[in-house]
Amino acid sequence: MFSFKEIKKSFLISLWFMFLTFPLMVIKINPETHSILWEWKNMLWVGIGTFCISLLVRFYQARNKKKSLSKKLFFADRKIPTSVIVAFLFFSIIFPFLFSNYHVNIMTTALMYIVLGLGLNIIVGLAGLLNLGYAAFYAIGAYSYALLNYHFGIGFWLAIPIAALLSALAGILLGFPVLRLRGDYLAIVTLCFGTIIRLILENWDELTFGPSGISQIPRPTFFGIEFSPHNVTTYIYFIALGFVFFTIFMVNRLKHSKIGREWQALREDEIACEAMGVDKTKTKLSAFALGATWAGMMGVLFAAKTTFINPASFTFIESVIMLSIVVLGGMGSISGIIIAALILILLPEYLRELGNYRMIVFGLSMVVIIIFKPHGLIGNVKKNYKTDYDVSQ
Amino acid sequence: MSHNKILEIQNLSMEFGGLQALDSINITFYEKEVVAIIGPNGAGKTTLFNCITGVYVPTRGNIFIQNPYTQMKEKINGLKPNIITRKGMARTFQNIRLFKNMTVLENVMIGRHCHAKAGIISAMVRSKKTRDEEARIIHDSRELLKKVNLVDEQYEYAKNLSYGYQKRLEIARALATKPFLLLLDEPAAGMNSKETAELMDLLKEIKKDLHIALLLIDHDMHFIMNLSEKIFVMDYGKKIAEGTPEEIQKNPLVIKAYLGENI
Numbered sequence: 001m002f003s004f005k006e007i008k009k010s011f012l013i014s015l016w017f018m019f020l021t022f023p024l025m026v027i028k029i030n031p032e033t034h035s036i037l038w039e040w041k042n043m044l045w046v047g048i049g050t051f052c053i054s055l056l057v058r059f060y061q062a063r064n065k066k067k068s069l070s071k072k073l074f075f076a077d078r079k080i081p082t083s084v085i086v087a088f089l090f091f092s093i094i095f096p097f098l099f100s101n102y103h104v105n106i107m108t109t110a111l112m113y114i115v116l117g118l119g120l121n122i123i124v125g126l127a128g129l130l131n132l133g134y135a136a137f138y139a140i141g142a143y144s145y146a147l148l149n150y151h152f153g154i155g156f157w158l159a160i161p162i163a164a165l166l167s168a169l170a171g172i173l174l175g176f177p178v179l180r181l182r183g184d185y186l187a188i189v190t191l192c193f194g195t196i197i198r199l200i201l202e203n204w205d206e207l208t209f210g211p212s213g214i215s216q217i218p219r220p221t222f223f224g225i226e227f228s229p230h231n232v233t234t235y236i237y238f239i240a241l242g243f244v245f246f247t248i249f250m251v252n253r254l255k256h257s258k259i260g261r262e263w264q265a266l267r268e269d270e271i272a273c274e275a276m277g278v279d280k281t282k283t284k285l286s287a288f289a290l291g292a293t294w295a296g297m298m299g300v301l302f303a304a305k306t307t308f309i310n311p312a313s314f315t316f317i318e319s320v321i322m323l324s325i326v327v328l329g330g331m332g333s334i335s336g337i338i339i340a341a342l343i344l345i346l347l348p349e350y351l352r353e354l355g356n357y358r359m360i361v362f363g364l365s366m367v368v369i370i371i372f373k374p375h376g377l378i379g380n381v382k383k384n385y386k387t388d389y390d391v392s393q
Numbered sequence: 394m395s396h397n398k399i400l401e402i403q404n405l406s407m408e409f410g411g412l413q414a415l416d417s418i419n420i421t422f423y424e425k426e427v428v429a430i431i432g433p434n435g436a437g438k439t440t441l442f443n444c445i446t447g448v449y450v451p452t453r454g455n456i457f458i459q460n461p462y463t464q465m466k467e468k469i470n471g472l473k474p475n476i477i478t479r480k481g482m483a484r485t486f487q488n489i490r491l492f493k494n495m496t497v498l499e500n501v502m503i504g505r506h507c508h509a510k511a512g513i514i515s516a517m518v519r520s521k522k523t524r525d526e527e528a529r530i531i532h533d534s535r536e537l538l539k540k541v542n543l544v545d546e547q548y549e550y551a552k553n554l555s556y557g558y559q560k561r562l563e564i565a566r567a568l569a570t571k572p573f574l575l576l577l578d579e580p581a582a583g584m585n586s587k588e589t590a591e592l593m594d595l596l597k598e599i600k601k602d603l604h605i606a607l608l609l610i611d612h613d614m615h616f617i618m619n620l621s622e623k624i625f626v627m628d629y630g631k632k633i634a635e636g637t638p639e640e641i642q643k644n645p646l647v648i649k650a651y652l653g654e655n656i
Contacts (some may be wrong), residue, residue, distance in 0.1 A: 027650025250517060257516030258506050258527070265503045268492035275446060275486075277478035277570050285473070286513055 002055065003344060009055035017050040018043050018147040057371060078278025092241055095166035096234040104237050109303065110345040112298050115247045117325035119294025119338040122251065124323065125332035126260060127287035128267025130187045133174070134322045137167045138291040139201060139314035141299020147207070147308055148216040156220040159300050167296025168289040169196075175288035182270075194319050213310025217303050236305050243301065247294060248334060254290065255332075262288050264332070321345075328369060330376020339377050344368075397424040399606060400445070400482075405454035407428050407630075415631040417454070422574065422608065424461045427600060429609045429617045431641075432627035433650065437608045440489060442578055443628070446484050447474035458482065479507050483567035484576040486655075489559050493552035497543055497562055500551050502535035503568025511544040535571060538603075539566040541595060543620055546619055557588040561595065568599065574606045575599070581613045588618050589616055596620060618642070625649070 025042040029035075097105045116138065123131045144166050145159040152163070179187050201208045208214075219232050220239060229233050254260045262283045265273045274280055302308050318354045321344060329340030347365065369377065398548060400422040407415040415437045424556055430438050443449045445456060450471050459466045460481055466644060483504070492500050509530060515523040540546045541569055542559045546554060560580060567575055580596075581589045593616060600607060611617050617624065618638045626634040626648040633642060641647055 057629040070482055121595075124402050155523045253519060254516055257519075258509055258511045258525075258530075259501055259513055264495055264499075264505060265492045268494060269490050271448070272490035272492065273503070274485065274567065275448075275478060275484055275490075277475045278503065279475050290513065 002058065003055045007056055008020070010051050010058065013047075013054045014047045014051040021046050031385065032064050033230055035235050040362065043336060050299075059200060060372065071388075083247050101230065101233045104233050106346065106349045107225060108233070108237045108240045110342050111151075111237070111244050112301060112305075113322070113325060113345045114338050114341040115240070115243050115294055115298050116322050117329065118247045118251050118334065118342045119291050120322050121291075121329075121332065122254065122289050122294075123291035123333075124326050125337075126255060127263040127284065127291075129178075129287060130183060131190045131291070131321050132316070132323065133190040133192070133197070134291075134295055135314045135316070135318035136174075136194040136197035137295035138318065138322075139197055139298030139301065139311070140170050140292075141166050142303040142309045142313070143201065143208060143214075143223070143295070143299070145300040145303045146217050149217060150214060156218070156300065156304050160297050163296040163300045167292040167299070170296075171288035171290075171292030172285050175285040175294075179284055191319075194314075194316060197246045198311050198314055200313070208311075213312075215307060215308040217307045217309065219307060220301075220304050236301070240301060242299065244338075248338075257288060259283070308379045324366070328366070328376060330373075330378045333376060333378045336376050336378030387390065397461050397464075398422070399424050399461055401447070401455075401457040401459070402441075403455045403457070405441070405444060405456065406452050408447060408452045409438075413630050415444065415451070415454075418630075418632055420625060421634065422606060424573070425600070425604055425606055426623060427596075427607045427609070427621045429532055429611065429624045430627060431611070431614075431617060431624060437630040438627055440630075442484065442576055442610065445471070446482065446576065447472050447476075447477040458574075475507070475626060477556055478570050478572075479508075480574045481571070482576065483509055483570040483572035483574075485560075485563040485567050485578055485580060487578040487582065489556075491551040491559055491562060494550060497551055497554065498531070498534055498538065498547040498599035499568050500562055501537055501569045502530050504566040504646050505530045505534055537565045537569055539600070540568075540599070542597040557584055557591070560584070560592070564595070564599075568603070572605060574608060576608045578610050579612070580609065581611050581616045589613060592616075593620055 025046055026039050028037040028039055030037055095107060120134050141163040144163040148154040148159055174193050178186055181189060202211050240372050262278050265278060266283050325337055325340045327343055329336035348362050351361055354361055398421055405415055405418040432438055440620045444451045455468055457466055458468045458469050458480060509526050526545045526645055538547055538601055541564060543562055581592055596607060622639045624638055625632055626647045633650060634644045634647050
């Protein structure tokens with residue numbers, strides 16, 4: 001089953017892991033006696049464990065290679081059955097009535113990240129423009145609501161279209177200087193953009209109140225009716241859920257429209273795209289603007305949910321999480337992004353019980369997903385264009 | 394044959410730093426003609442292509458196109474490639490440039506897009522008008538796939554097609570932009586004799602059915618001599634000869650520069 005070479009490789013990997021985890025697993029300090037305990041037994045377990053896992057991975061990879069390409073494609077291209085979708089829908093609606101406020105709150109955050117992931121998916125997954133500054137648009141949305149409310153008393157529902165518009169403008173503003181850039185260079189510029197926006201928020205005290213942030217942002221109301229603190233969590237959950245449905249609907253439409261196909265063509269080959277009469281400038285800017293729109297709207301919801309925002313909520317790591325959702329879910333795939341957002345947001349929350357090992361387990365699960373599913377959780381589904389009526393008539 | 398001009402190249406020069414890639418080229422193309430440009434590697438053929446299609450802005454000289462349907466004459470040097478494509482010239486590439494992770498049908502649909510009006514708002518609203526336009530794009534694209542005999546592969550990813558099929562798909566995609574002049578950069582390169590023969594039939598059929606002019610670059614002499622009505626020969630950025638295939642084969646300058654042997 002395994003050749004000697006493979007076993008040797010696994011053995012070396014386990015040795016390497018034993019060396020790496022040596023300080024963490026073997027050296028234990030006894031604070032009472034100020035002495036060091038050498039737990040050599042742990043090292044043995046790490047060695048055996050990694051050896052077995054490494055062999056398992058090899059076995060899986062070898063089996064995967066044998067599988068014919070058509071079989072793999074069959075799995076990637078299969079559509080999700082309607083019954084599963086209906087079950088999910090039903091569960092998402094009854095969810096707040098089954099679980100406590102704590103769980104509803106976490107789920108709301110996860111739903112918000114689904115929307116953010118789908119929005120970023122327009123820029124990264126469809127148009128192929130690597131963006132490491134997506135949190136900046138999120139911040140612009142949140143601050144638009146907070147400031148508009150503070151100065152002019154504008155409510156949640158009116159703030160949403162305004163924030164969407166402002167973020168779209170910011171997207172176009174970022175889009176113009178990066179029109180010629182691709183790949184690594186684009187990543188650097190967008191990263192800088194994200195950092196610049198955060199620095200502006202931190203240092204422009206007169207406008208943004210600096211690092212201390214803005215507090216007492218009103219929660220969303222229902223036609224002027226305010227909810228009790230207990231019920232408002234459920235209300236925000238349903239707003240987030242509504243946004244998820246709206247976004248899925250819209251992104252799906254955009255993806256299978258003229259503009260969506262042009263984004264994908266731009267991702268595949270810019271020169272061929274231009275030779276086919278596609279306006280590169282317009283297509284790129286529209287991807288930036290439309291992607292940013294969702295982040296802006298989610299920013300408003302975020303500000304309304306937490307009632308307090310400061311620049312620390314919009315750091316680089318936020319952008320990285322959003323990008324991870326898109327990459328993990330499978331570039332361009334809507335259902336993949338939904339699953340990835342749920343994993344990436346819910347897993348660290350529910351792993352809290354593991355204490356110090358939380359981030360290790362989290363990192364490990366990401367590595368495992370990337371090893372076993374290098375193209376994301378769910379691949380792209382091919383669209384079969386069937387026309388209902390005959391045009392030639 | 395009618396003698397309406399469709400493309401006029403006057404004194405076209407292109408310099409890259411100190412390198413003179415094109416030197417005062419004068420060429421005129423007429424409606425519904427099959428023209429070939431030949432020349433040794435590095436003679437400037439692809440540069441000429443790139444100047445015509447707007448990838449490069451020429452250093453000197455002018456390029457005019459005259460739409461055979463409206464008879465409007467315009468200068469096109471300096472315009473962006475996508476604008477030039479919309480004006481009625483489409484091209485294929487020397488090294489295939491398909492949208493690899495999109496289906497065959499979608500590839501052709503992209504070509505058709507430049508004649509569609511739908512924008513972002515209509516994509517979101519999806520009105521009857523937009524849906525009709527979409528249906529028309531799909532229908533037209535499928536018709537083109539039938540023409541190049543790829544309709545059975547329409548839902549296949551472009552990257553999964555064989556080399557010969559990919560070349561044919563590129564031609565279908567270019568045709569989808571409704572050109573009056575189709576520029577083909579080495580269409581027969583890397584093909585075996587059977588595939589070349591099929592391509593030749595396809596191009597003849599396209600010319601016959603769609604009444605468009607073809608401009609070819611290729612090294613396959615059999616292919617060129619069989620297909621083209623007129624040949625331009627280039628060497629070191631200059632046009633050294635022009636004429637019918639028979640004339641070119643007898644031209645001593647051409648034999649010296651390129652052919653090197655009797656064929």
